[in-house]
Amino acid sequence: MTELLAKQNDYKIVKEHSPLYRFMRIQMDNITASEYLPDNTSQELRWKLPPNVVYNLSKSYISYNLTIAKPDEVKDGGGNVVAQYIWTHEDSFTLGQDISFGTATGIDLCNLKFASNYSKVARKMDTKFQDYMTNDDVEQLYPSHDTTRDNYIASEDQKLDGSGFIGPRYCIPTGTSYDPVSKFVNYPLKAFSNTILALDKDIYFGNEMYLRINSNPLNRMAWISIDNENPSDTVSAVVPSAGTKISRLYLFLAVEQNQVLVDSVRAKFNKGEFKLNIPYTVGASIGTSVAGPTNINTQITKQYGKRLLQVLYTVFNSVNTLNLAYDCNNHDNVKLKAYRTALDSQYLQDYQLSCGEEDGNVLNNDDWYIANKKYCMDTVYLNKDLYKYNCFHLDRFYQKNEDISAENLDVGLELTNQTMNYIVESDVNLAGLTHFTFATFRKTVLCTKDGVFFDIENAGVGVKIV
Numbered sequence: 001m002t003e004l005l006a007k008q009n010d011y012k013i014v015k016e017h018s019p020l021y022r023f024m025r026i027q028m029d030n031i032t033a034s035e036y037l038p039d040n041t042s043q044e045l046r047w048k049l050p051p052n053v054v055y056n057l058s059k060s061y062i063s064y065n066l067t068i069a070k071p072d073e074v075k076d077g078g079g080n081v082v083a084q085y086i087w088t089h090e091d092s093f094t095l096g097q098d099i100s101f102g103t104a105t106g107i108d109l110c111n112l113k114f115a116s117n118y119s120k121v122a123r124k125m126d127t128k129f130q131d132y133m134t135n136d137d138v139e140q141l142y143p144s145h146d147t148t149r150d151n152y153i154a155s156e157d158q159k160l161d162g163s164g165f166i167g168p169r170y171c172i173p174t175g176t177s178y179d180p181v182s183k184f185v186n187y188p189l190k191a192f193s194n195t196i197l198a199l200d201k202d203i204y205f206g207n208e209m210y211l212r213i214n215s216n217p218l219n220r221m222a223w224i225s226i227d228n229e230n231p232s233d234t235v236s237a238v239v240p241s242a243g244t245k246i247s248r249l250y251l252f253l254a255v256e257q258n259q260v261l262v263d264s265v266r267a268k269f270n271k272g273e274f275k276l277n278i279p280y281t282v283g284a285s286i287g288t289s290v291a292g293p294t295n296i297n298t299q300i301t302k303q304y305g306k307r308l309l310q311v312l313y314t315v316f317n318s319v320n321t322l323n324l325a326y327d328c329n330n331h332d333n334v335k336l337k338a339y340r341t342a343l344d345s346q347y348l349q350d351y352q353l354s355c356g357e358e359d360g361n362v363l364n365n366d367d368w369y370i371a372n373k374k375y376c377m378d379t380v381y382l383n384k385d386l387y388k389y390n391c392f393h394l395d396r397f398y399q400k401n402e403d404i405s406a407e408n409l410d411v412g413l414e415l416t417n418q419t420m421n422y423i424v425e426s427d428v429n430l431a432g433l434t435h436f437t438f439a440t441f442r443k444t445v446l447c448t449k450d451g452v453f454f455d456i457e458n459a460g461v462g463v464k465i466v
Contacts, residue, residue: 017261019202021059021254024050028249029210035247038218039240042097045213047251051206054262057101058190058200059254062213064095068181068222069243083177085228086238089154090169091141092326093119093187094221095246096213101196103452104208109445110195113283116216118438119191120326121314121392124168124380126193132380137169138186141380144169150229153389155317155327157230167386171323173228180243181222186252194279194309194440199407202256204265204274206449211251218244223322231323274447277407280305281440287318288433296424298437300343300415305441307412310396311422312440313341318432330355330391335433339368339426341395343413348395352425355391368393395422412442 028034029048036043049055071084088094099115102108112118123141135142143166144151150159154171174181189197196203219237227233238244256262268274284298300308315335317327330336333355340352349371356365369384375394381387398411422437446453 017258019056019261020257021056022257023060023252024053024055024255026251026253031249034249035245036215036249037240037242037245038215038221040217040219040237042214042217045096045215045249047211049205049209049211049251049253051208052204054202054204054256054265056200056202056254056256057197058188061186061188061252062095062250063184063186063252064249065247066181066183066185066221067243067245067247068238069241070178070180071224072239073178083226083228084224085173085177085226086179086181086222086224087154087171087173087231087323088181088183088222089171089326090137091120091124092116093140093191094216094325095185095187097216097220098214099192099197100212102210102212104210107452109278109443109452110192110197110280112192112195112281114285114436114438115192115213115283116220117314117316117326117328117436118281118283118312120328121390122193122312122438123191124390125375125392125394126198127191127380129378129380129382132168133166138184140185140187141191142169143167152229152231153329154231154323154325155329156232159229167382168380170389171231173225173231175228177228194281194438196276196278196280199276199278201276201407202261202265203276203447204269205447205452206269207451215246217321219321220325223325225323235322237322269447270449272446272448276445276447277410278443278445279309279407279440280443281438283436283438285434285436288428288435289318289431291428291431293425293427296426296435296437298422298439300420300422300439302415302418304439305415305443307410307414307442308397308420309412309440309442310394310398311341312436312438313339313393313395313424314391314436315426315428316434316436317430318434320434328391329389331385331388332357333429335428335430336391337427337429339393339424341393342423342425343395344420344423352427353393393424410442 026047030046074082076082093116097116099112100108101110145166152159222238224236225231225233282304288294314328317324336355338352338354341348353368354365355368397413
């Protein structure tokens with residue numbers, strides 16, 4: 001029999017070595033002033049991470065100020081001043097549309113296309129509810145409970161009661177017509193879940209690594225409405241100007257300070273034994289222009305990893321600017337009526353999942369939520385309505401174990417064939433849609449003095465990328 005003492009009577013001294021991080025502020029590598037004037041184009045934002053430093057990307061964040069100058073005065077035909085309120089999105093990564101992390105030559109350990117659309121859905125699903133409740137507007141995913149303001153849905157004239165409501169804030173207007181905007185943002189890299197950026201591990205490279213973002217145009221960051229209680233009323237674009245800028249744009253890199261852990265990582269590296277399992281997510285999109293039945297096909301190939309962990313499917317409005325920039329609302333099945341997914345010729349559901357409203361007289365309505373409810377537990381997806389405003393479907397090919405880090409497990413669907421097809425058979429209600437799939441793979445990376453190797457079992461074997 002084993003006897004256990006209560007902690008009040010256990011005096012055994014145990015030495016533990018826990019991570020201890022400090023933030024290294026890194027200026028941009030390609031824009032010396034760490035600021036730029038956003039317009040309706042995209043530009044590269046790049047940071048150079050130092051070599052021979054132990055750091056944790058998931059504890060790091062991107063910090064910046066967003067300033068939007070007040071709009072020029074607008075008058076109607078009678079000479080009356082028309083109200084102009086600037087609105088900003090609050091639950092997406094509006095700074096950039098793509099993000100990557102890799103070498104100077106562009107070989108990437110992360111290359112997440114459509115990162116702003118991905119973050120709209122995946123971050124809510126992969127953020128624990130307890131963590132979410134401590135967020136505020138600086139993190140860009142925060143509870144809307146505010147007794148003085150209602151919570152608005154950016155894509156339509158609809159609001160959710162702000163009093164006591166703990167769902168996420170979707171968008172906010174300036175307080176007074178013709179007010180400018182000044183926002184401070186600390187966006188965590190862990191928000192890009194299922195990538196190395198969200199991997200809660202100390203990592204080490206013998207060479208400089210680069211974090212790159214392709215910025216979003218200004219019309220995907222903010223917009224103007226004539227109403228501060230209706231984000232979709234007579235919308236227009238913010239006009240680029242000298243007073244509208246992104247400034248103080250820094251990467252705050254979480255650098256390990258516990259010397260025992262630093263020495264341990266460096267010793268593994270020097271022996272050629274520093275190996276990582278990393279998630280690698282690949283985004284793909286396809287547009288549909290007519291309503292009705294349609295098939296969405298995504299190729300799954302071994303070049304991205306030896307195992308397939310999951311595929312996330314979501315649907316956005318094809319008008320991807322202004323208030324519709326991050327519109328994945330499928331309440332009242334406004335976009336997606338029903339769907340079914342398959343891998344090659346094997347269906348992953350026994351029947352087509354309906355996205356219609358529940359109805360006691362109709363079989364299977366609302367069963368898309370039932371199929372995905374298990375992925376909503378203890379997350380920001382608090383209920384069925386919130387799920388419908390941020391719609392997704394997930395096919396996961398492994399069982400999560402909360403007691404073991406997923407990256408330490410050899411799990412997922414082994415890709416024995418070079419190419420497979422992930423298929424979504426959908427019935428859509430809206431003519432203009434963009435369908436996104438985000439497939440997550442498992443890669444093995446070995447970091448050595450000779451470079452970085454992909455998908456190897458022993459040093460010196462595999463594909464050298466540095």
